[in-house]
Amino acid sequence: MTRYPALAALLLGVVAACGFAPLELWWLAVVAIAAWMALVHAAPTLRQALWRGYAFGVGHFTINDNWFQHAFTFQDKMPHALGYLAPFALALYLAVFPAVAAGLAWRLRRGGAPDVSWALLFGACWIVTEWIRSWLFTGYAWDPLAVMWVPVQPVAWLATLAGTYALSGLTVVLAGLLLCVPRRAVPLGGVALGAAGLLVAQWLSYRTTPAVLPDTPRVVVVQPNVPQDQRGESDQAMMLARLTRLSGRPGATPRLILWPEGVIRDFIEDDYPYWVYGDTSPALTRARMTAVLGPRDMLMTGGTALRFDSRGDVTDATNAVFVLDPARRIRARYDKAHLVPYGEYLPMPWLLKPLGLARLVPGDLDFAPGPGPRTLAVPGFGAIGVQLCYEIIFSGEVVERANRPRLLFNPSNDAWFGAWGPPQHLAQARLRAIEEGLPVVRATPNGISAVIAADGALLGTVAHHVGGAIDVPLPPAHRATLFAMMGNWAALLVGLTLVAGAVALRARRR
Known part of the structure; x- marks a missing residue:
C-alpha cells in the first residue's frame, strides 16, 4: 500500500486527532481511521500490525493531548522545557492501546480484502482496549473516539443506549465498512440510509423542551476569568468581590449559585488549629461568600479541606466542593x-522527588482521594451530584447509582489546559450528560463554563478567557437511560454482539 506504512500510520493518527474539539472534523477522522485499518489489515506479520497500530497512536495522542504542554508552565519545580516533550511522552504510553487493538484485529483477519466481519471484530477489539485505558494505572480516559460525535447529536444519542466505549467501537466499525463499499455499495448504502433514518427519528423523540414554570429554580454559573498564573497571586478579598459581583442579586426565585474549582484558597471549615488560618477567619470568609445569597438561595463552590492526625498535625488535603446556605x-x-497523577499527587515520590520533580499544581501537600461518586442533598434544590474537574471524563463512573441526582455539578480548573483542553473537556462533559440523561x-x-441539557445541548456558555455568568432555569433531568441502568456492561454486550455477528457472517460464507 505504501513504502513507509509506519510513517503513514503516524500521519493518519495525526489526521484522526482533527475529529475532536476544537476542530471537530469528524468525517476526516473516520476516513483516517479507515485508511489506518487498511494498513493494519495489509501488514505481513503480527509485529508489523502492532507497529502500525502503535505509530497511529503516537501521532493521534501527541496531537490530541498537546494542551498538556501548558501545564508545565505553572510550576517552577518542574522544568518548563519538559512540557514540549510531555504530550509525546504520554503518547508513547497511550499508543499501546491502539497497538493491542490492531494486533488482535490482525490475528482475526482472513485472507483477501477487509470484509464486514473483520470490521465488526476490529470494533470489538477497540471497545476492550479503550475501556482498559480508562482504568489501567488509575486510568486516562481523555477523548475516546466517541467524543468526536458530540457535535452530531443524532449519533451521540447512541451513548444513551450503550455508552462511550460502545460508541467508539461502532465508530471503528463504521470506518471499516468504508473499506467494503466497492463490493457492497448497494446493500450497505441501503442499510446505512435506513439506520440513519431510524437514528434521527429516535433522537428527535428523545429531545424534549419542557415548559419552564414560573417557580422553577435558577442556576447561576460564575466564571471570574482568572488565569492559572494569577490564582496564587490574586488577593482573596478581590477574588470574592469579583465572584459575588458576577453572582447577581437575590430575587423571588431560588438560585443555585455555582462557583468553580481553584478560586477559593482560604479555608472555610471551623475547628482547624488556629495556626492554619493565618490572618483569615473561616466565619468571616463564609460571611463574605454567602453575602450574595437570598433566603432561598444556596452556594456550591470548590475549595480545600485539611485532614489531621491525632496530634493535630496536617496529614493531607482533599480537593473539595462545599455547599453553603x-x-x-x-x-x-x-x-x-x-x-x-502529577497534578494532585506525585506518583512514586520516593523516586521522583530526589530527581527534583514535583506536582504540576503548586503546593506542599498531596491531595488524598475521597470515597467516590456521591449525591449531595442541597436544601431547596434536591439531589445534586458532583464530579470535580477530571472526574467527568470517566464514563460509567460519575453517578451514585443508588441515589440518582437531578443534576451533575462539574467545577473545574481548565486554566492550565491551553487552547485545546477546555473545548475537549466540555465535549466530554456533554457526552456524560447524554449517557446519563442528566x-x-x-x-x-x-x-x-457551560450549562448542558440532559440531551447534550448547550443552554448557556461563557467563552474561554472571558468573565461572566450564566443565569438559566434549572434544566430538567430525563428518565434514567439504558446506559444509566446498565453502566459499562452495556458496552460489553455490544462488543459480544459484534463478535457474534462476525462469527455468524463467517459461518454463513463457509
Whole structure:
C-alpha cells in the first residue's frame, strides 16, 4: 500500500486527532481511521500490525493531548522545557492501546480484502482496549473516539443506549465498512440510509423542551476569568468581590449559585488549629461568600479541606466542593475521588522527588482521594451530584447509582489546559450528560463554563478567557437511560454482539 506504512500510520493518527474539539472534523477522522485499518489489515506479520497500530497512536495522542504542554508552565519545580516533550511522552504510553487493538484485529483477519466481519471484530477489539485505558494505572480516559460525535447529536444519542466505549467501537466499525463499499455499495448504502433514518427519528423523540414554570429554580454559573498564573497571586478579598459581583442579586426565585474549582484558597471549615488560618477567619470568609445569597438561595463552590492526625498535625488535603446556605453554614461536602497523577499527587515520590520533580499544581501537600461518586442533598434544590474537574471524563463512573441526582455539578480548573483542553473537556462533559440523561453544569475560572441539557445541548456558555455568568432555569433531568441502568456492561454486550455477528457472517460464507 505504501513504502513507509509506519510513517503513514503516524500521519493518519495525526489526521484522526482533527475529529475532536476544537476542530471537530469528524468525517476526516473516520476516513483516517479507515485508511489506518487498511494498513493494519495489509501488514505481513503480527509485529508489523502492532507497529502500525502503535505509530497511529503516537501521532493521534501527541496531537490530541498537546494542551498538556501548558501545564508545565505553572510550576517552577518542574522544568518548563519538559512540557514540549510531555504530550509525546504520554503518547508513547497511550499508543499501546491502539497497538493491542490492531494486533488482535490482525490475528482475526482472513485472507483477501477487509470484509464486514473483520470490521465488526476490529470494533470489538477497540471497545476492550479503550475501556482498559480508562482504568489501567488509575486510568486516562481523555477523548475516546466517541467524543468526536458530540457535535452530531443524532449519533451521540447512541451513548444513551450503550455508552462511550460502545460508541467508539461502532465508530471503528463504521470506518471499516468504508473499506467494503466497492463490493457492497448497494446493500450497505441501503442499510446505512435506513439506520440513519431510524437514528434521527429516535433522537428527535428523545429531545424534549419542557415548559419552564414560573417557580422553577435558577442556576447561576460564575466564571471570574482568572488565569492559572494569577490564582496564587490574586488577593482573596478581590477574588470574592469579583465572584459575588458576577453572582447577581437575590430575587423571588431560588438560585443555585455555582462557583468553580481553584478560586477559593482560604479555608472555610471551623475547628482547624488556629495556626492554619493565618490572618483569615473561616466565619468571616463564609460571611463574605454567602453575602450574595437570598433566603432561598444556596452556594456550591470548590475549595480545600485539611485532614489531621491525632496530634493535630496536617496529614493531607482533599480537593473539595462545599455547599453553603444563607446562614453561613456548610451543609455538605464532597471530596474528589479520582485524582490527577502529577497534578494532585506525585506518583512514586520516593523516586521522583530526589530527581527534583514535583506536582504540576503548586503546593506542599498531596491531595488524598475521597470515597467516590456521591449525591449531595442541597436544601431547596434536591439531589445534586458532583464530579470535580477530571472526574467527568470517566464514563460509567460519575453517578451514585443508588441515589440518582437531578443534576451533575462539574467545577473545574481548565486554566492550565491551553487552547485545546477546555473545548475537549466540555465535549466530554456533554457526552456524560447524554449517557446519563442528566444535565451537567460546568464552572471554571476562565473557561469554558457551560450549562448542558440532559440531551447534550448547550443552554448557556461563557467563552474561554472571558468573565461572566450564566443565569438559566434549572434544566430538567430525563428518565434514567439504558446506559444509566446498565453502566459499562452495556458496552460489553455490544462488543459480544459484534463478535457474534462476525462469527455468524463467517459461518454463513463457509
